[in-house]
Amino acid sequence: MISALAAAALALTVQTDAPRLNADSTLAIIEGCKAYAEENELAVAIAVLDDRLKMAGYLRMDGVRQGPADLAVKKAEYVASWGHETKVLAEAVGEGRLGWAMTTGGPSVEGGVPVYSDGVLLGSVGVSGAPAVEDAKCARAGIEKAGLRDSR
Template identity: 35%
Template structure:
């Protein structure tokens, strides 16, 4: 049997606080979602002024990133580059803004952000993950 790291509540709170701080520092109204390696929701917060739809999109991005073990930008790029058949894949978050959390080469979850430009969503997600000091 192998032993693997898992996200604990204190990790989730660190990620969420750092992501929220990044969003607020830039005056970005977003929803922030954190999931475990199985795509199960561990955290969801919608900042003041964030569109209601962002609270649905952020978890979808996080779930897709966790289950695919990659940034969701890869899926969006595939579709934008003409691989339209990928639209039939059983995922609902193929938009940039989902970033996996990797600890010692092990995928332990992901952060999904929605509400601003895609690159800004990623910036917020990565700021949250950076708080873990990996």
């Protein structure tokens, strides 16, 4: 019994010591993406999710309609679930691999980017409202401002 409790306590310690997306890094991601959007005269919605698909932060810039606002969240959900950016899915669709796109249910446009630290997936950023390539650049600008990475 005691060894089972010790093992459970150790497991909790390991889980809480894992890198996590925190409030400061979430805010930095949003600020970096927003700055990129403003510099390029874009209006976007920015969704930041943690590795458990929970919303860490969200910003809908003025003028962004509901469709792109919802798509930003969908992009982030896909990336947090699968661990790779939505560009991979967009390329699969472009190559005619529609079955994979239909199976995953993910958005097949750029703008969903993973957030990594020390090789660990912390979460994701979904951006929508600009052309898809710009959405992805915006997400990367935010990740860079937070001092994090978009790949392992």
